[in-house]
Amino acid sequence: MEKRNDYAHLRLPEPVVPALQTLVLLKGQTALVTGASSGIGRAIAVALGRAGANVVVNYSSKAGEAEAVADEIRGSGQRALAVKADVADEAQVQAMFAAAVREFGTVDILVSNAGIEKNAPFHEMTTAQWDRVLNVNLRGAFLCAREAVREFLRRGVRPEVSVAAGKIIFISSVHEVIPWAGHVNYAASKGGMMLLMKSLAQEVAEQRIRVNSIAPGAIRTPINTAAWETPQAHAELMKLVPYKRIGEAEEIGRAAVWLASDFTDYVVGTTLTIDGGMTLYPGFEAGG
Numbered sequence: 001m002e003k004r005n006d007y008a009h010l011r012l013p014e015p016v017v018p019a020l021q022t023l024v025l026l027k028g029q030t031a032l033v034t035g036a037s038s039g040i041g042r043a044i045a046v047a048l049g050r051a052g053a054n055v056v057v058n059y060s061s062k063a064g065e066a067e068a069v070a071d072e073i074r075g076s077g078q079r080a081l082a083v084k085a086d087v088a089d090e091a092q093v094q095a096m097f098a099a100a101v102r103e104f105g106t107v108d109i110l111v112s113n114a115g116i117e118k119n120a121p122f123h124e125m126t127t128a129q130w131d132r133v134l135n136v137n138l139r140g141a142f143l144c145a146r147e148a149v150r151e152f153l154r155r156g157v158r159p160e161v162s163v164a165a166g167k168i169i170f171i172s173s174v175h176e177v178i179p180w181a182g183h184v185n186y187a188a189s190k191g192g193m194m195l196l197m198k199s200l201a202q203e204v205a206e207q208r209i210r211v212n213s214i215a216p217g218a219i220r221t222p223i224n225t226a227a228w229e230t231p232q233a234h235a236e237l238m239k240l241v242p243y244k245r246i247g248e249a250e251e252i253g254r255a256a257v258w259l260a261s262d263f264t265d266y267v268v269g270t271t272l273t274i275d276g277g278m279t280l281y282p283g284f285e286a287g288g
């Protein structure tokens, strides 16, 4: 049977998208998003702002881009603060949370999104490449989540804004479950993140802290430009995506709003995979 691939242009229609974005689900709450000056983090920060949250826009080097994200959030009527911090650095993470609490009184939502790739064939991978990816992707997630949990426990539930004391969303990857040759450090960091998420979710659920992950598949951002910018690369990528289109960062932003809101209050310790079917063993599309 001939494969259909002529729906790749289809997106949510324009009248629907703004309507979804104006659902004010997070009013009165403060979100901290790491790595929010570009890509998925940027889209999540903007979406949380549109949903009524004040947003701390963390960045590591691009101050101008982070300020632009903060301005966009202010433009949608919320408060925003751009804060520079390397998520792998304990003192900088603690200073960032202190700045957030000083500015907004508390933090209700952490989206731990900052992540990097430093790819190499395994026998050529340097210790520096291994350490940096693990330090940003996994140690960074630990350090930020620890500060968030400390703040949630200090403050407790504020029923007027949410029935949970706090929400943590880790931005993982389909590579928390799909092995990835040539990217062993990255896959190890995301696999580690999966059990960080589940173990933490189990530990703090009784304190009404909800911990979950979003695992994106192929999303059009600066991290993976090489995978989609030429027609050949795009065609190769589509072999891995049953839904036959690349994902957009805004689609992850909308999911983060939903997962941070009380709509999902009974969702605890789950990975929400958003991948156009990439984890469905696409090699078996034609029956194997």
Ligand code: NAD
Pocket: 034, 035, 036, 037, 038, 039, 040, 041, 058, 059, 060, 061, 062, 085, 086, 087, 088, 113, 114, 115, 116, 136, 171, 172, 173, 174, 215, 216, 217, 218, 219, 220, 221, 222, 223, 224
């Ligand atoms: P991106 O490169 O645009 O975003 C990564 C962000 O993290 C950048 O803003 C970068 O400045 C920031 N960052 C890097 N090191 C940091 C540090 N030490 N401290 C603070 N911030 C730091 O790429 P993206 O695709 O938006 O990636 C965001 C997250 O999504 C990553 O965790 C990535 O692993 C994950 N992800 C992306 C895809 C995809 O297809 N784009 C798929 C699966 C998972």
